[in-house]
Amino acid sequence: MTELNLKGIIAYPVTPFSACGERIDGDTLGLLIDRLIDSGCHAIAPLGSTGESAYLNDKEWDEVAERSLSQVNRRVPVIVGISDLTTQNAIRRARFAQAHGADAVMVLPVSYWKLSEREIYRHYSRIAQAIDIPIMLYNNPATSGVDMSPELIARIVREVDNVTMVKESTGDIQRMHRLAQLSDRRIPMYNGSNPLALEAFAAGAVGWCTAAPNLIPALNLRLYEAALAGDLQQARDLFYRQLPLLQFILKGGLPTTIKAGLTLCGIDAGVPRLPLEALDEAETERLAAILDTLR
Template identity: 30%
Template sequence: MSLRQTLSGTGVALVTPFRSNMEVNLDALGRIIDFVIDGGVEYVVTLGTTGETPTLSKEEKIAIIQYTYEKVGNRVPVVVGVGGNDTTNLVKELEHLPLEKATAILSAAPYYNKPSQEGIFQHYKILAAASPKPILLYNVPGRTGRNMSADTTIRLAKEVANIAGIKEASGDMAQCMQILRDRPENFLVVSGDDALVLPQIACGMDGVISVAANAFPKAFTNMVRESLKGNFKAAKSLNDPLIQAYELMFAENNPAGVKAFMTELGLIENNLRLPMTPLSAGLHNNVKGYLKK
């Protein structure tokens, strides 16, 4: 089975729960993993940006990866996030992290450095050569400061053997359609924008790596499944009630929004590591009001 088939549908970018003393709370992580798998997600993604990865130590990353493997068991595939803006150090990280049970590596384009398209291409080419698992590109210019063009994505897809797909979060529908038009047959293309998943699947995407599925796995995964079946009327009926939730989740920052929802659902304590802070009181009240509805 190709990676495009294996990772079709809904993947969830897991949050990292913290205790009040800011230690990683593996017990809460276990609750989240059970909650999203029971809710129907097709796979989980650990150590994505939603997991506040920039604030995690090397030791914490290893512990989270190993715990995720153990808790998930063989229920769903596990994708591990390994990204950064220093190509050489990233190669070393790929060598030292426990990746043997991972299905794929999700790697965000280099942030802050703002490399050229050729720099982005060479960065991923080096990572792909060093990675023991297939690489999923991650284009998220709102976080990295540099858009990875459709031409660069397609060049990587066609010229670098170990690059198997992309999480595309540019929000540019024309760019998404160009990638979908020109991609190789087995190249996975998933959305990184919860609010755009339905129309992006209509254009040909294979699914999504979602933030919202942390809090609403059942409704969200059902919406994605209906979309993939071409049942867009049914998908819209499931998506419409979630639109306000998407807005609240991303109103200030991610993962403050989704952590507020998960706190009210009793899954975690509402703790984030600086420089991230919990959702402001007014928006948090709106979260409570949404859930009461």
């Protein structure tokens, strides 16, 4: 397995659709990725929750994966979200990502029927056996319907070869404490809950998986740098400054709010796919007001 030392701001681009909402807008996707890299983000993570991966058909998914990887072109590491409801298709996607140059894949155990711990474990180990690049285990019960305990997560990281990183998005800082304890603080932890950014760094997270850099990359990066430097006062000030935006994008749903924010920034990335709807007018005004205070 290749080594990967992922740190800092891992940025999640949205997946832009063409005006009628039917087609992937690859050029705008390329533009978004370039903006994220140019702003200093440390890695790019296409096809995550933010990327509306769950709403794409397989052909579209392949198209976004391929375009994202070729656009980044090894300037920074790329971690591709390959989650799917069936193990079979998750494996297909993982192989596709590896074949096209992904540095790592991210796996959320999406479910319809609740999965037992045995089923989750074997889902990860089957995917891991099918590829040679590292896997970031991703826990996000709010979207996946499956909640993995720190104990289960630590066991998977310990026993399944390619699973080397953990993204925690429950927003419960005690999960990070527990993971740290279970691994003697050796599992690389990534925070996926935006309003927990400050405290996750305090607790020892090495990275922040976030869609916020689509809108406010400099503030995100400065928070990381202050935390890395151990400057708590500075980190706290930077955090409270950007917190209204972090709360807003969490509450309104990432694809919906980030796409609205991009429009406000002059970039047309379309709107989310139905049944998701575009941010309504009143909320868009609130978002504009928040962004105004951050310029």
